[in-house]
Amino acid sequence: MAQLSKKLLLAAPRGFCAGVDRAIQIVEKALTKYGAPVYVRHEIVHNRYVVENLEKKGAVFVDELSDVPENVPVIFSAHGVAKSVPAEAEEREMFYIDATCPLVSKVHREAERHDKDDMEIILIGHKGHPEVIGTMGQLPDGRIQLVETVEDARNYNPAKPEAGLAYLTQTTLSVDETKDIVDVLKKRFPHISSPKKEDICYATTNRQAAVKELAKHCDGVLVIGAPNSSNSMRLVEVANKAGCAISEMVQRASDIPWKKLEKCQTIGITAGASAPEELVEEVVDAFRKRFDITVEEITNSEEHVTFKLPRVLES
Template sequence: MNKEKRTLLLAAPRGFCAGVDRAIQIVERALEKYGAPVYVRHEIVHNRFVVENLEKKGAVFVDELKDIPKDVPVIFSAHGVAKSVPTEAENRKMFYIDATCPLVSKVHREAERHERDNNEIILIGHRGHPEVIGTMGQLAEGQITLVETAEEARAFTPNQPGKGLAYLTQTTLSVDETREIVGILKERFPAIESPRKEDICYATTNRQAAVKILAERCEGLLVIGAPNSSNSMRLVEVAERSGCAEVAMVQRASDIPWERFKNIGTIGITAGASAPETLVEEVVDAFSRRYDVSVEEIVTNQEQVVFKMPKILEREGAA
C-alpha cells in the first residue's frame, strides 16, 4: 500500500538556545562534580522532557529553598531569581550556583543602572512569568511597573512625573507585539530611555523570524514546546498571525493532532528555545511512519552564541 506524501519544512534555527544549553549543562556538571542529589529551584527550563531526564540523573526540582536540605548544592533556574532568593540561600548557609541566562542577567543590571540614574522603570512582560518575577525582584517593591499590553501602555501614568523614564523587556516576548507597545510608550513619552542593546534575546527573535518564513510556505505548522514556555507560546502566536491555517503546539510526538493535519501536504516544524532536538527527530519519525515524507530545512539564520560556564564548574583545561 502506497503512503500519502507529506513535505516537512524544518525551521532553522530552532530548539535550544545558548542560555538553555548552559543551564542544562550546569545541572549535569554539578551532578558530575558533587554527586546526586543536586537540587534545582523551579524547573531549570520550561520543558518536561528535559526536567524528567535530569531527574533520572539525580536532580531534584523544588519550589522553594525551604524544601532543600542545607548540605546539598542548589541551582537557580535559567529564568533568573529575585535578589531575595540568593540572600535567603546565604542566610540558610546554602551553597548555590546561579544558572540565570546571561541575557536575563543583562536586563537585571539595566534595572539597577536605571535605579542609580533615578529613572522610573517600566518592564514590558507577562505577569507571573518567572523571568518577570526575577527582574522585578532586582529592586524594591514598587520600583518597577509591569506593562503587559498595548492598552496598559496607553493607560500608564508615571508615579513620579519629575523623574526620567526608562523601559526594559522580558527576553522572550513577541517581537511585533513589543514593537507596538514600545511605539505607544515612545509616542506618549518621547524622552523615554530604551535599552542600550535590545532586551528580547537573539534566539527569540531568530525563531520568530524563521516561523514567519515557514508560514508562507506551509498550510500547517507544529511548534514543539511547552505551554508554560513563553518563547514557545510566542511562536504559536507568530505562526497564527502570519496566516498559517493550522497551528498546534505539541510537547512531543504523542501529542500530534493527526486529524487536524490529515489533509495538509506541507507541514512546518519548529521548536521553542527550551525544546531539545531529540523531540524534533521524534516528531519527524512519527510522520515518517504514517506518510512518504520528504524533509527540507529552511535556514534563515546561523547561531554561534556560546555562554561560559560558572567558574566553579569549568572543567580542567577549559578555555
C-alpha cells in the same frame, strides 16, 4: 494502496538557545562534580522532557529553597530569581550556583542602573512568568511597573512625571507585539530611555523570524515546546499571524493533532528555545511511520553564540 505523502519543512534555527544549553550543562556538571542529589529551584528550563532526563540523573526540582535540605548544592533556574532568593541561600549558608541566562542578567543590571539614576522603570512582560518575577525582584516592591499590552501602555501614568522614564522587556516576548507597545510608549513619552541593546534575546528573535518564513510555505505548523514556555507559545502566535491557520503546540510526538493535519500537504516544524532536537526527530519519525515524507530545512539565520559556565564548574 499507496501511502499518502507529506512534505515536512524544518525551521532553522530552532530548539536550544545558548542560555538553555548552558543551564542544562550547569546541572549535569554539578551532578558529575558533587554527586547526586543536586537540587534545582524551579524547572531549570520550561521543558518536561529535559527536566525528567535530569531527574533520572539525580537532579531534584523544588519550588522553594525551604524544600532544600542542608549540605546539598542548589541551582537557580535559567529564568533568573529575585534578590531575596540568593539572600535567603546565603543566610542559610547554602552552596548555590546561579544558572540565570546572561541575557536575563543583563536586564537585571539595567534595572539596577536605572534605579540608581532615580528613573521610573517600566517592564514589558507577562505577569507571573518566572523571568518577570525575577526581574521585578531585583528592586524593592513598586520600583518597577509592569506593562503587558498596548492598552496598558496607552493607560500608563508615571508616578513621578518629573523623573526620567525607562523601559525594559522580558527576553522571550513576541518581537512584533513588543514593538507595538514600545511605539506607544515612545509616542507618549518621547524621552523614554531604551535598552542600549535590544532586551529580547537573539534566539527569540531568530526563531520568530524563522517561523514567519516557514509559514509562507506551509498549510500547518507544529511548534515543539511547553505550554509554560513563553518563547514557545509566542512561536505558535507568530505562525498564526503569519497566515498559517493551523498552528499547534506539541510537547511530544504523542500530542500531534493528526485529524487537524489531515488536509495539510506541507507541514512546518520548529522547536522552542528549551526543546531539544531529540523531540524534533521524534516528531519527524512519527510522520515517517504514517506517510511517505520528504524533509527539507529552511534556514533563516545561523547562530554561533555560546556562554561560559560558572567558574566553580570549569575545573
